[in-house]
Amino acid sequence: MLTLDVLGPGGPYRSRRVETLQDFTGNPVATLSLAPSLYVTRTMKTLHRAPELPLDARIAALAEAGRAFATESIAGLTPEEYQYTVSATTGIPITAVRNATADIAQALARIQHSVQQARPAGAAVSWRDPLTRGGAAVWTRRGNVFAVHAAGNHPAVHQGWLDAVALGYRVAVRPSRREPFTPHRLITALRAAGVGDDRIVLLPTDHTAADDILRHADLGMVYGGDEVMRKYAGDPRILPQGPGRSKILITAETDWEPILGTLVESISSGGGVGCVNATGVLVEGDPAPLAAALAERLAALPSLPATDDRAVLPVAPIGLARRWDAHLRQRAAGTKAWLGGDTIVDDLGDGRAVLRPAVHQVDNPFAEQLGTELSFPCVWISSWDRAAGIRPLRNTLVLTAVTTDAELIDALVAEPTIANVYAGDHPTPWMAPGLPHEGYLAEFLMRTKTVLR
Known part of the structure; x- marks a missing residue:
């Protein structure tokens, strides 16, 4: 050992x-x-x-x-x-x-x-x-x-x-x-x-x-x-x-089909365990077609041991996996399950289980489930309209806004509780050295003082 x-x-x-x-x-x-x-x-x-x-x-x-x-x-x-x-x-x-x-x-x-x-x-x-x-x-x-x-x-x-x-x-x-x-x-x-x-x-x-x-x-x-x-x-x-509670907003004048791969990457990359993985998708219009497409793509991800080079989903002890499954069912009460409604547990037969993705549709953009972040790819999908405004998008680490509305982007960038805004076809886990994550750490660690000599 x-x-x-x-x-x-x-x-x-x-x-x-x-x-x-x-x-x-x-x-x-x-x-x-x-x-x-x-x-x-x-x-x-x-x-x-x-x-x-x-x-x-x-x-x-x-x-x-x-x-x-x-x-x-x-x-x-x-x-x-x-x-x-x-x-x-x-x-x-x-x-x-x-x-x-x-x-x-x-x-x-x-x-x-x-x-x-x-x-x-x-x-x-x-x-x-x-x-x-x-x-x-x-x-x-x-x-x-x-x-x-x-x-x-x-x-x-x-x-x-x-x-x-x-x-x-x-x-x-x-x-x-x-x-x-x-x-x-x-x-x-x-x-x-x-x-x-x-x-x-x-x-x-x-x-x-x-x-x-x-x-x-x-x-x-x-x-x-x-x-x-x-x-x-x-x-x-x-x-x-x-928690990151990262989200994606798609407005009506844009087409989600060409960026479906970006949406899947946002939800599931790195096993879907990070604070930058998207846990909420809000769509201006009917969210059902997008929910169905995401469920189909996420369902195709393989169940493999975490140490397999082809693995893309997280693994947990079977007991913990079942507790996560029970917790998800409790949180998802009243929503429409597009994926993972039966179970998210895929038993590997050796005391471990793969945590499969889950896709649920909620009734409105203020549903409490949109604030739920779990340790596997789990996304909550809702309709959104201009009357709801940016209120459902607050308290977000990364927001990908797929929109051509410059005034909306202005409002999102100005919102103090949204840490990062990616406008267009960009996955929420995108990061680069030298750019702030949740602000620069140095903003907390450092200060300026005047020196005169």
Whole structure:
């Protein structure tokens, strides 16, 4: 089995408290050390004392870590072994894990460009800039230690905190106990590349010690559902990252048939488990023909083990899959099922099941189901009209608007609760280095101050 130690300021630390991680057939895969509360507190104090690594050294270390993460053996695992392990223990299709590996490496290679994109155009990077002789804005950190409670739904979420390292923060990551492999590999690579054991740490913990990580940090980022969003909504030190509820809007003057492939990709790419996967499609006019077409295309996706190179759908233990099925039935009460109405569970016969796609049509664009995001390709389809306006489209991470109405796009871009707007034939999971995901992380981590010398 693999041994995943705590990665503390003094090097790897093997705790007396360990948790055994299994794959979906029940085979033990790894032991994960859990850091006790006192160890967490001491580690966070060490991060506060650690000196800042110079900018050029940070950028070089990040780029080298990205290269190693994608191409070298790290902590005893080749890239292929790492990818297989993540797929086997999480049920994420292995092609999605491979793509995430490449995306993380690319993000690290372009990290300097990414963080500079977020810097205000009129702000200098340092007080030493000649502009400060006449007075200038200088971009500075709001703190020194950044804590992350990471999600385990997809390896790519770990791109989300890398900018903090580039900006000079000392970073503590509490990994998901569902998928600690990616942050363990990534932080091991960063430390080997020169970031320093006392500047970046991995702290697997229980819930009590997890709160200690946030309490002793200057700023933090927490992933979770609506409960997490409510818990931290009033805390200016914490940036909560909740459900995406990404959507697609198709207006009457456009034709959905040529972009059916884009719609399917938006719903199902990467296994449909990401916050950028579309969970709602709103159509100006009758949604039934589109619902039928989507159901037909999604029904054709194969049921395969997650580690199969042809797999495109997520896999879960049979018991968990049946609980998801029951939850979907409860949420879908009163809707019309175009796909998945009988079951979404496709038993593989070895204790695992493929989570099949689901397509349901709701009565109106204000139906509560449009806010439901599940851990498999599940889409809710509704009619939409101009009288409904943009209200049903609020609280959306990515909105693809298939429309020629420039005034409507104006309103969507101006709406504060819509994080990203893609106008035209663009899948909702599209992302690129240097562009904001849910705003730039640097908007939360940095501030400008005037310096005159």
